[in-house]
Amino acid sequence: MKFHSILLLVLLVTACKDKPKPVVKSTPRPTISTDGGRITFPDSVMIRPFTTQSARSASIRTDFVAPGHVAAMVLRSSENPAERLVLFDEPSLSDNYTAILQHRNNIQTERGNLDRVKDLQAHGAASGKEVIEAQTQLANEEAAIISDEATLKLAGFDPEALRKARPNTILVVCEIPENQFSSIRKGLICNLNFTAFPNERFAGRIDNVNDYVDNTTRQIKLRISVANPDGRLKAGMFATAEFGVMEGQFMTVSRDAIVTVQGRDYVFVQTGPQAIERRAVQLGQQRADRVMVQNGLKENDQVVTANVLQLKGLSFGY
Structure with a gap:
């Protein structure tokens, strides 16, 4: 009897050792690109909750508005009433404008000097070398003013218009x-x-x-x-x-598609069977449940409108 009990125990231990252990499978997770701009899902089931709507153009009647800021003030110069004192919100632009005025004065001076040297040469009192030097100084001033004028124009200012x-x-x-x-x-x-x-x-x-x-x-x-x-x-x-009432074709999306992070607006666009991309957009006015999109989307882009906050968390790491 004792022998049979020991044999049974040995058989039970052997059976337990031979029994395969259950394999624990990890839950599949989406793959996020380094910058968070692209989310790839492991299967079509996981992407299914993120339903989409097509971005579309629609005829909208709206007040067209644009944000801006006071970039400069124009005052009369107390020293020279004929000149304008321009106060910019960016000090560097003040430097550019002042340099332009100085270059203008220098150009007038150098032109007068060139005419004088040419006249002296005509009467044998100046050499050709002196004429070339005067021409070079004038050309340098004319070249220098171009850079400062370009900087002002890039900022939205016409130097000649500022003077007037x-x-x-x-x-x-x-x-x-x-x-x-x-x-x-x-x-x-x-x-x-x-x-x-x-x-x-x-x-x-x-x-x-x-x-x-x-x-x-x-x-x-x-x-x-x-x-x-x-x-x-x-x-x-x-x-x-505000530029008045306008009517035309404007791209719109559902307001539920918009997420805002650090003052910038984004939507998520499905670009493949298992892929979603983040897009930065510039928004216009809202009409009912639709929001105008001024840039960042094209016609028929598949914009995610459901469970957008989950995508926001995946994309931005929240």
């Missing part, structure tokens, strides 16, 4: 998307609202439309002049410019 601007005027610089450019022209009257005076509206006029489109943002700078007789409006103040 009316005193007691502010200059507001704002940007509009490329797809709204056809509705904007020089001389157009607009209304402005300033953060410092929320209950007042100020009339302005578009003085200049930049000659280039920003390659990254696809925006075009405008310069708007606004009368400032009492000096209440200051350089650096924020403003919103």
Whole structure:
């Protein structure tokens, strides 16, 4: 009896050792790109909760507005009433404008000097070398002014227009998307609202439309002049410019698709059976449950509208 009990125990231990252990499978997780811009799901089941809607163009009647800021104030110079004192919100632009004025004076001086040297040469009192030196000095001044003029123009200012601007005027610089450019022209009257005076509206006029489109943002700078007789409006103040009622085709998405992180707006677009990408977008006004998208999407992009906060957490690591 004792022998049979020992044999049974041995058989039980052997059976336990031979029995395979259960394999614990890890739960599959999405793969996130280094910058968080692309999320790849391991299977179609996991991506299924993130339903999408097509981005589409729709005919919308809306007030076209653009954010801006007071980039400069124009005052009359107390030292030279014929000149304009321009106070920029960026000190570096003040340096550029001052340099332009100095270069203009230098160019006039060098032109006079060149004419004088040429006259002396004609009467045998100056050499050809002196003429060449005078020509070189004039050419250097003319080249130097180009760089400073280009810097001002990139910031939305025309140096010649600044010299002729009316005193007691502010200059507001704002940007509009490329797809709204056809509705904007020089001389157009607009209304402005300033953060410092929320209950007042100020009339302005578009003085200049930049000659280039920003390659990254696809925006075009405008310069708007606004009368400032009492000096209440200051350089650096924020403003919103309203360009009147417009009607046209605008890209829209559901407001549920939008997430905002650190002041920037994003949507998520399904780009493959198991892939979703994050897109930065610039938004316009909201109408009902749709939001205008001024850039960042194209027609029929599949924009995620459900469980967007989960994608936000995956993409940004929240």
